Amino acid sequence: MELVAPVVVEPLRRRRCAECGAGPLERMVLEFNTRLCLDCADLGHLVFLPRGDTALTRRAREGSALWALVVRHNRRRTRYERQGLLVEEAALAAAEAACLADAEVRARRRARDAVRRAAQDVRVRETLAAEIRRLFPRCPEDRVAEIATHASQRGSGRVGRTAAGRALDRGAVTAAVRASVRHVDTEYDVLLMRGVPRNQARTRVAPVIDTVLRAWRG
Structure with a gap:
């Protein structure tokens, strides 16, 4: 069965949650055209991991039972672009420890590449x-x-x-x-x-x- 991750949007204009009224929202979920804060969307316990470190992102995603994709609309390119992930804090900590343990090996591999x-x-x-x-x-x-x-x-x-x-x-x-x-x-x-x-x-x-x-x- 293919897994479909929730999508979280970083709005260009700050909005408020349609359920609890919280806001302005840094990140939100669109659910049936309704804007929800992360808490109301049951994603409030996740932490943000910016894009950029491929190994850290992969490990944190694999270790997180629940994760979400964070995107932002680029007006110039007229498309949504990935900003990072929301992952479980424990999964991120474990991923950071694993990356730190083999940092030298990965650095040598990058140099060879x-x-x-x-x-x-x-x-x-x-x-x-x-x-x-x-x-x-x-x-x-x-x-x-x-x-x-x-x-x-x-x-x-x-x-x-x-x-x-x-x-x-x-x-x-x-x-x-x-x-x-x-x-x-x-x-x-x-x-x-x-x-x-x-x-x-x-x-x-x-x-x-x-x-x-x-x-x-x-």
Whole structure:
């Protein structure tokens, strides 16, 4: 049977509990569109564990018979984002003790993982740079390095981190070079700051981009 954890909301505007009138509420539960404080929702005995420490969060959650997910709405991204958990105090204490006991082991593991990821990043960047040089042999070396570094940044979702980019798809690599030329060698950013719609700005700078790419292809 799949477990479904209660969801606790950190309201952007402080509210009051519909049952006991307590408030303004730092955290609340929405139950059938009714705002409840944690005590009225039978979660008042739980303690808050902020997000950030993966091992501590996992252990506290596993050791807590009852736990709840804490979220807050991000207006800019128009979505709810996780802030942490509410867990039993005893479970949190046990999790903290367990994390303290193997802190050195986990620190060494993180260090090894960091070295491994750094080596992977170098390989991705160098491979992408080599393909840029092949497709655009007259591209200045400093721009090759700049484009490869920008496009392959870990966690960015940019071309170098997509499946097409890792496979050195010609279109994906060209898109990364084109994006660099658009921002560095044209007035595209200035046009955006002047309020020109993005599609219109791209159309206006397209001839300049094509000229630069032809020159770099040789």
